Amino acid sequence: MSRHRDEHLDLCAAHVVGALDEAGRAELEAHLTSGCEICLAELRALSGGVTVLALSLPHRPAPPEARERVLAAVRTEAAGTDRWGGTWSVPPERPAPAPQEPPARAGEELPPSATVVKPAPPRPRALVWAWAAAAALLAVSSVFAWRRAGELSDLLEQARARNDALRETLERERGWAALLESPDTKVVRLAATPEGDPALAARVLFDPASRRAILVAEAFAPGAERDFELWAITATGPASLGLVRADAGGRAVVRLEDVGDPTTLAGFAVSLEPAGGSPNPRKPSGPVVMFGPIGG
Amino acid sequence: MSESDRDRSLLERVAAQDQEALAELYDRYADLLHSLAVRILGPGAEAEEALQDTWLQAWRSAPSYDPARGAVAAWLITIARSRALDRARSVTSRRRAESAAALEAEAAPSPSAPDPAAGYARRILRKSVAAAVTALAPPQRQVIELAYLDGLSQSEIATRLRAPLGTVKSWTRQALLKLRERVPVEELP
Numbered sequence: 001m002s003r004h005r006d007e008h009l010d011l012c013a014a015h016v017v018g019a020l021d022e023a024g025r026a027e028l029e030a031h032l033t034s035g036c037e038i039c040l041a042e043l044r045a046l047s048g049g050v051t052v053l054a055l056s057l058p059h060r061p062a063p064p065e066a067r068e069r070v071l072a073a074v075r076t077e078a079a080g081t082d083r084w085g086g087t088w089s090v091p092p093e094r095p096a097p098a099p100q101e102p103p104a105r106a107g108e109e110l111p112p113s114a115t116v117v118k119p120a121p122p123r124p125r126a127l128v129w130a131w132a133a134a135a136a137l138l139a140v141s142s143v144f145a146w147r148r149a150g151e152l153s154d155l156l157e158q159a160r161a162r163n164d165a166l167r168e169t170l171e172r173e174r175g176w177a178a179l180l181e182s183p184d185t186k187v188v189r190l191a192a193t194p195e196g197d198p199a200l201a202a203r204v205l206f207d208p209a210s211r212r213a214i215l216v217a218e219a220f221a222p223g224a225e226r227d228f229e230l231w232a233i234t235a236t237g238p239a240s241l242g243l244v245r246a247d248a249g250g251r252a253v254v255r256l257e258d259v260g261d262p263t264t265l266a267g268f269a270v271s272l273e274p275a276g277g278s279p280n281p282r283k284p285s286g287p288v289v290m291f292g293p294i295g296g
Numbered sequence: 297m298s299e300s301d302r303d304r305s306l307l308e309r310v311a312a313q314d315q316e317a318l319a320e321l322y323d324r325y326a327d328l329l330h331s332l333a334v335r336i337l338g339p340g341a342e343a344e345e346a347l348q349d350t351w352l353q354a355w356r357s358a359p360s361y362d363p364a365r366g367a368v369a370a371w372l373i374t375i376a377r378s379r380a381l382d383r384a385r386s387v388t389s390r391r392r393a394e395s396a397a398a399l400e401a402e403a404a405p406s407p408s409a410p411d412p413a414a415g416y417a418r419r420i421l422r423k424s425v426a427a428a429v430t431a432l433a434p435p436q437r438q439v440i441e442l443a444y445l446d447g448l449s450q451s452e453i454a455t456r457l458r459a460p461l462g463t464v465k466s467w468t469r470q471a472l473l474k475l476r477e478r479v480p481v482e483e484l485p
Contacts, residue, residue: 049472
């Protein structure tokens with residue numbers, strides 16, 4: 001194993017930020033390949049720093065349509081084709097479908113669309129043609145125009161409804177976003193009590209002005225027939241804020257419209273209850289597994 | 297299972313050509329990687345292309361991922377950063393200027409999708425990471441930003457900041473370790 005030197009740690013840092021030149025890269029790679037545990041641990045720690053840096057950048061969600069494009073590109077790649085369709089085969093040639101022409105009547109050269117026109121009494125041939133074509137055109141275009149107008153007004157209606165729904169959602173979201181960004185918002189960290197699983201993690205973001213709060217919980221797996229229940233701890237005792245039901249990964253985000261009077265609120269707690277929660281909304285019936293004081 | 301264990305098992309499946317696992321990783325990290333690409337390239341088609349390049353490379357390189365060197369999130373971020381810088385180097389200075397202007401103009405963050413539970417958790421995490429970056433001494437912050445986001449080499453940074461090369465090297469390491477220390481390990485993906 002190549003002997004570890006402190007300069008290797010600087011090489012690790014330069015490598016993690018992508019600022020290592022070729023010579024440095026070769027040296028570090030040889031050293032890492034020899035299995036230096038100090039440098040491997042250093043790389044893990046430093047790459048965490050890069051993750052923090054990336055997470056600190058302004059949030060720019062990927063456009064929703066990018067997802068399908070990326071996954072399609074990967075599908076193509078997985079199928080052994082390149083992005084430009086290099087191995088695509090040309091579809092077998094098929095004869096073009098014959099236009100649907102009406103059986104032409106002997107002696108009359110009618111355009112295909114003339115089938116919508118009822119047979120007229122015999123007229124001079126040129127006149128019949130012109131009249132039929134104009135009538136056909138009118139009929140077809142009016143049908144199209146009528147259909148199109150219908151479709152457009154349906155689309156407009158849908159767009160309006162969607163717009164209203166979005167505006168409503170946006171208004172609601174703005175309210176919650178304001179909570180996250182307000183300088184007055186307090187972050188209350190809940191810690192597991194001796195009766196709680198030490199893996200439990202939860203925070204409450206609480207805005208005293210609006211009395212709104214958001215609970216973010218992780219590793220919330222209550223077990224069969226049990227539920228976690230969140231409590232506001234006030235000067236007059238606990239008050240239930242409802243059940244916390246996590247997803248399959250144990251994560252939960254609960255929005256609370258009103259957590260009560262901020263002047264009497266001392267903290268938040270979580271209890272482990274029988275399924276459905278404590279029968280008494282003023283008192284936990286099971287063990288209190290987490291607690292976090294406001295300002296603590 | 298922790299977030300990083302989950303990521304690792306997803307990436308193992310990706311290495312075994314599981315497209316669903318890739319889609320799941322995409323859902324977990326596309327926004328973060330896109331944010332990084334936008335920071336380097338400005339908003340628009342180039343950033344989206346860089347995002348696609350990133351996932352194609354992740355698909356191809358998954359078998360070579362080495363967990364001993366860092367978490368999956370950091371591995372993906374490194375790929376995204378390289379692909380975005382590749383594109384930035386090939387984009388003309390005019391277009392870069394336009395992108396930068398557009399980025400300035402779009403200072404307001406776009407509204408996030410309604411109620412993504414993970415999204416909220418991530419925004420809370422963002423508060424603590426933003427605080428960690430702000431708390432860095434300005435030269436330390438500059439060295440990692442110039443290297444990581446602008447793609448400068450350490451000697452270029454030394455010239456730019458008029459600092460000795462050795463100092464730039466130690467600032468880089470100190471800055472990364474400080475960032476890492478200020479955000480609790482369990483909160484990082």
